[in-house]
Amino acid sequence: MNSRFLTTLVILLLLCLVSTTEAQYYFGQNKIQYTDFDWQVLTTEHFNIYFYPEEREIAEAAAYLAEESYVYLQEKFNHTIEDKVPFIVYSSPVFFEQTNVIPGILPENVAGFTEYFKQRVVIPFNGSFADFSHVVRHEIVHVFTMQKLAYVAKMHRRSSVATPPLWFMEGIAEYWSIGWDTQADMFMRDMTMSGRIISIKNMGSVSGTFLMYKIGQSILKYMGETYGDDKLTDLFDGWWKGRSFSDNIKLTYGKTLTEIGKEWEYYLKKKYYPYIEYQELPDRVGKKLTRDGYNLKPTVFLKDTREGRKEYIAFKTYRLGYSMIAEMSFDGEKEHFSTLIKAGRSEQFESLHMTDSGLDANDDGLIAFASKTQESDALYIYDTKRGKVIKKIKNKKLISISSPSWAPDRSHIVFEGVTKAGISDLYLVDIETEEFRQLTNDIYLDMTPSFSYTDGLIAFSSDRQAYGNKGSRNLFLYNLDTGEIVKLTSGEHIDESPIWARTGDRLIFASDRSGSMNLYVLNDVTNGSQTVAQLTEFVTGVFDPVLANNDSTIVFSAYQNFGFHIYYMDFPDSAISRIDEPEYTAKHWHLADSWSFPKLTGETTKGSAKYKTQLSFDIAQSTVAYDAVVGTLGGLQFALTDILGNHQWYFLLFNTANTKSSFLKSINFATTYLNKTKRINYGAGIFHFYSEYSDDFYGFVDERTYGGLLAASYPISRYRRIESALYVRKIDKKTTFFDDTNATTSTLTLSYIKDTSIWDPTGPIDGTRINIGMAQSINIKGLKYFNSTYNVDFRKYFRLASASAYATRFLYLHSVGEDPQRYYLGGSWSLRGYPRRSFYGRNLLLVNNELRFPLVNDLIIGFPIGALRFQAIRGALFFDAGNAWEDDYRDLVGSFGFGIRVALGYVTVLRFDFARKTDFKNVSNRYDFDFFFGWNF
Amino acid sequence: MLLAGVIVAGCGHPPPIIIDNADSDCAWNQGGGDFKRASYTPLESSDIAGLLWTRDFKKRLTVEPTAAYGRILVPTTDRRLFVISSTDGSRLAVKKYKKVIVAPAVVSDSLAVLLVDGEKLIIENWISHQTLWEADLGGSFIEPLVMDGKVYWIDGKNLLRCYRLEDGVRIWDRKLDNHYSCTVTGSSAGVFLACDQGIIYCYETNSGQTKWIYDSGDRMRNPPVIAGDQLVFCCTEGKVGRLNAADGSPVWKTDLKSPIIAPPASDGQGVYLGTNDRYIYRLDFDSGDVIWRRKIGGPVKAGPTLTENLAIFVSIDYRAYFVDKNSGKILYRYETDGMLTTRPLVCDGKVLIAGEDRKLYCFDIAGEE
Secondary structure, X not given: OOOHHHHXXXXXXXXXXXXXXXXXXXXXXXXXXXXXXXXXXXXXXXXXXXXXXHHHHXXXXXXXXXXXXXXXXXXXXXXXXXXXXXXXXXXXXXXXXXXXXXXXXXXXXXXXXXXXXXXXXXXXXXXXXXXXXXXXXHHHHHHHHHHHHHHHHHHOOOOOOOOOOHHHHHHHHHHHHHOOOHHHHHHHHHHHHOOXXXXXXXXXXXXXXXXXXXXXXXXXXXXXXXHOHHHHHHHHHOOOOXXXXXXXXHHHHOOOHHHHHHHHHHHHHHXXXXXXXXXXXHHHHOEEOOOOOEEEEEEEEEEEEOOEEEEEEEEEEEEOOEEXXXXXXXXOOOXXXXXXXXXXXXXXXOEOOOOOOOOEEOOOOEEEEEEEEOOEEEEEEEEOOOOEEEEEEOOOOEEEEEEEEEOOOOXXXXXXXXXXXXXXXXXXXXXXXXXXXXXXXXXXXXXXXXXXXOOOEEEEEEOOOOOHXXXXXEEEEEEOOOOOEEEOOOOOOEXXXXXXXXXXXXXXXXXXXXXXXXXXXXXXXXXXXXXXEEOOOEOOEEEEEEEEOOOOEEEEEEEEXXXXXXXXXXXXXXXXXXXXXXXXXXXXOOHHHOOOOOOOOHHHEEEEEEOOOOXXXXXXXXXXXXXXXXXXXXXXXXXXXXXXXXXXXXXXXXXXXXXXXXXXXXXXXXXXXXXXXXXXXXXXXXXXXXXXXXXXXXXXXXXXXXXXXXXXEEEOOOOEEEEEEEEEEEEEEEEOOOOOEEEEEEEEEEEEXXXXXXXXXXXXXXXXXXXXXXXXXXXXXXXEEEXXXXXXXXXXXXXXXXXXXXXXXXXXXXXXXXXXXXXXEOOOOOOOOXXXXXXXXXXXXXXXXXXXXXXXXXXXXXXXXXXXXXXXXXXXXXXXXXXXXXXXXXXXXXXXXXXXXXXXXXXXXXXXXXXXXXXXXXXXXXXXXXXXXXXXX | OOOOOOOOOOOOOOOOOOOOOOOOOEOOOOOOOOOOOOOEOOOOOOOOOEEEEEEXXXXXXXXXXXXXXXXXXXXXXXXXXXXXXXXXXXXXXXXXXXXOEOOOOEEEOOEEEEEEOOOEEEEEEOOOOEEEEEEEOOOOOOXXXXXXXXXXXXXXXXXXXXXXXXXXXXXXXXXOOOOOOOOOEEEOOEEEEEOOOOEEEEEOOOOOOEEEEEEOOOOOOOOOEEEOOEEEEEXXXXXXXXXXXXXXXXXXXXXXXXXXXXXXXXXXXXXXXXXXXXXXXXXXXXXXXXXXEEEOOOOOOOOOEEOOOEEEEEOOOOEEEEEEOOOOOEEEEXXXXXXXXXXXXXXOOEEEEEOOOOEEEEEEOOOOO
């Protein structure tokens, strides 16, 4: 026998073991701890910085930046933080993704986070000191915000205060960390020019997106500049006064949020509309080639076609939840579009680093690109003629690889590489011998290298100028023969993505020196008297230039109408403006000319020590649950974890007594320890469960089970894992209809899980999910066979459109032996049209088919007291078949019908099903309605 | 009027306070005249004997204590108003209110004006705790002014109201145009208001008619401070200025280029203020020139308090700084366990500082141990 509670417990424990987010079903992708970190703690006046020795320099810089931010934000918030803030630093996003501070897979574009319960700040270093500085302060703003609001509430004896909206939280974090930047300006320009300014009341439509961050930043900038930053301080100080965020705004500013919003919208128009007089939109000057998704990093290659050799464009694109490398002709994707590489579905191509890493194609049609493969990045070469990957190159010392560029000899590639210490440098690899040569060797960010067609020169973008630590990047030249580095451009702006022309001594690059990202040409690169000319004057932003058609065409990506697309245009005959400044004369670059990582000195730093595991509360909550069989349960659950989240203790305590006399014997508890330090996550626990309940099969059940378990999970990759558990338990079960069970058993479970699914707000919409498992139990007394269970759960989702899919599930469950498990069928989660638990037996077969499609994307219903928002209302047409039986197979029964799913944020989904039953001979003449909740299968 | 030995039996009121120290030198009388705001007390000694006592109120102290006749009135965040002795901090009386008192209890003789949680303005006899009258605040949290038997306040409808203190008879009210975040101040020259946009208005005390308007050109969040027949103001971006209170004519303006959150204080010889970027200043009263500037450990959120020789600053770095007014030298520094966000109070040769660590600290500055 497997008690329901025990099964539930094992599932819950295994779910905790595997860092996943889909709690309803036993699938989920894997967060893998590939790397062993020797954690240390650096203590400063206000922070405990957690780091590993390889990144000591970065940790010390983090300490400096954190304390500097503290001083600045203490003034802004008028608040002093009482306890030291835990600050966990990773030297690379690749390591950051392994953190156990929060469960669940971290999306790739997360630059850092502040965890709510213990207010731990977790940040990766991405190679750029300026970016790091920005993110450090951004996250500390969150710490101050949370602490200030909690403090204000406590001070004024409010059990809770108004929750600030997400756009405000992120907006103030951006505003008080970076102020304003070119990227934010680009988003606002585009939004204004498109005529679709997202008002404050409609911010929910972009909630959680990068655009929301930038809009929030713009609003806060407006409020800060118009009314003063001190007013924002007042807003926080007086947060206790109002019942809502809008109230607090009114009390502080004397204006409603709507009024301030309208002012801000008018401010945007006044600021940006005049630009259109002398600046252009990309689709007015260039020809737009893509139409769907987000499209970046183009490269041009020659492809054999029926019309002869023609130039094609390979580029990165993000569509339908997946990132890809695709190709299209110069006629655009509507004429020809083909996917070359799909990522996010296999171990080989976990992530293509959409925004951080470019592509490069050589004259043989070989495309070099980088992808995350298991624990680190690999360099790949894709042969466009053969239509497959022909080479994979990895280096054990390099955890990150990006922006490869072919040498003209086609046997070498230069790229940006990052070591475990987090430092970015240029590397050269011989693709035949796979020998690596490090070209630069310093702390500066070196990126987007480009090989010249002659002369052994590599142009690249770097922050190694004196002001580079403030976020500026300029162009440099690396001489492969001498190792010399020469400055090509100067100035406190961003110059990046240089690309050599085939004809002439010039480089095309992108720069924000005019205020928005545009294209420039640097002429006479090697003759010592460079001049820069501006080629485009776009009002939004243009990136990633590449030349085609013998340098007479420029292909680029540009941002317009809330999206990134690929364009091309003729190379301008004349430049828009020309700069002949002495400062652009190339000079040798010297280390002494540049900046270094700051370090705390004096009283503010207190030294470092080895990390010691210390547990503290993570979650503590009371729980009330209702089960149709068992009845109401009330209980308590809490967790203790260490700062890094590697050691977790879970405690569950509840009581199932129905009468006072059975209170003591109905105490249920479970205690589990989980260790997530290494790749194999393991756990151990003890439990005691007792309950009395009525069951359709057993009658009245009086059941007590207690024992212990060991569990382990080995992730093969992000998408696949093997799980196993061993539990030993004493079972004492009395039922109405069957003999009592009194046994001490040992059970071994083994499962294989695969999950490549991606989700929309109501459930999976693409990919595959598989769970195959078995459990064997023996009676310890006499070591006799007890029982076995087997399960096969296979689900596949065929994507039809962005919000539509055909989903299918095959489920087979089988249990045999003494006191086998019984399975139940019926209800919205299994066989629709039939009440829950309509069928039961020790065998179960179920097949579901469902067509999922969108009905309403965003519905807001306004009430006098506020508005209710439903972000996704989906429809479903389904057909199910299945049955459960004991020994003799029973014919399948089925149902078909339609359903509506209403997503309630990311909490749950309301399910409304209308189904007609069939035994495949007859069909019921009416629809049965069922309402329940839960994600789609 | 001083009361001595008055006992009032009330229904359910806490026991009354016996006033036996009629000569107590506590300055919290906003009735018109010179230097009457509690930022300045003409106390001779500069000897700082140190901490005399502390009293733990169990709740964070976020509102400035005020004083009268040797008694200290301390509102706490659990809706109480404590009356304690300045000698040893012993509790003399306590009253609980329906909501939290959110501004300093403004005392005029036996009457205290209490601002309760943006809802009510309560005028009560703080000795007998009898409420004389109440007014609706309509969501305003702006501290009132009591002067010459009148109480002035701004309510949630943006009306400046003037009522008779003893019986709540309306004298006048007027609609205000701008948004106000700071208190009303007053002197014989008039009632002064500074709006967020940095415009200072002066109104006639008897009629509410506008007397003069001065536009500082910068934002303000603090009321102008009265120094004799002069006004001193400061702007959030760092400008500090002096005006003639009678007609609003400017005398000088100095730009410190530092963010200023807290109001200044003046004794007619200097202007003292702390900034948000951790500096404390003395400016010359006549010229506005910087006499001295010192860096301290944290931003200054509350205005300083002055005695004859000392300027006492507090900061959110948990510390109180006792500074020699003339030299700017920090004579004494004390670290508490919480942020200090309310102005120190001087009473009977002692300095009282309320901390967000729930404690009231009493320092002896009269040279006595």
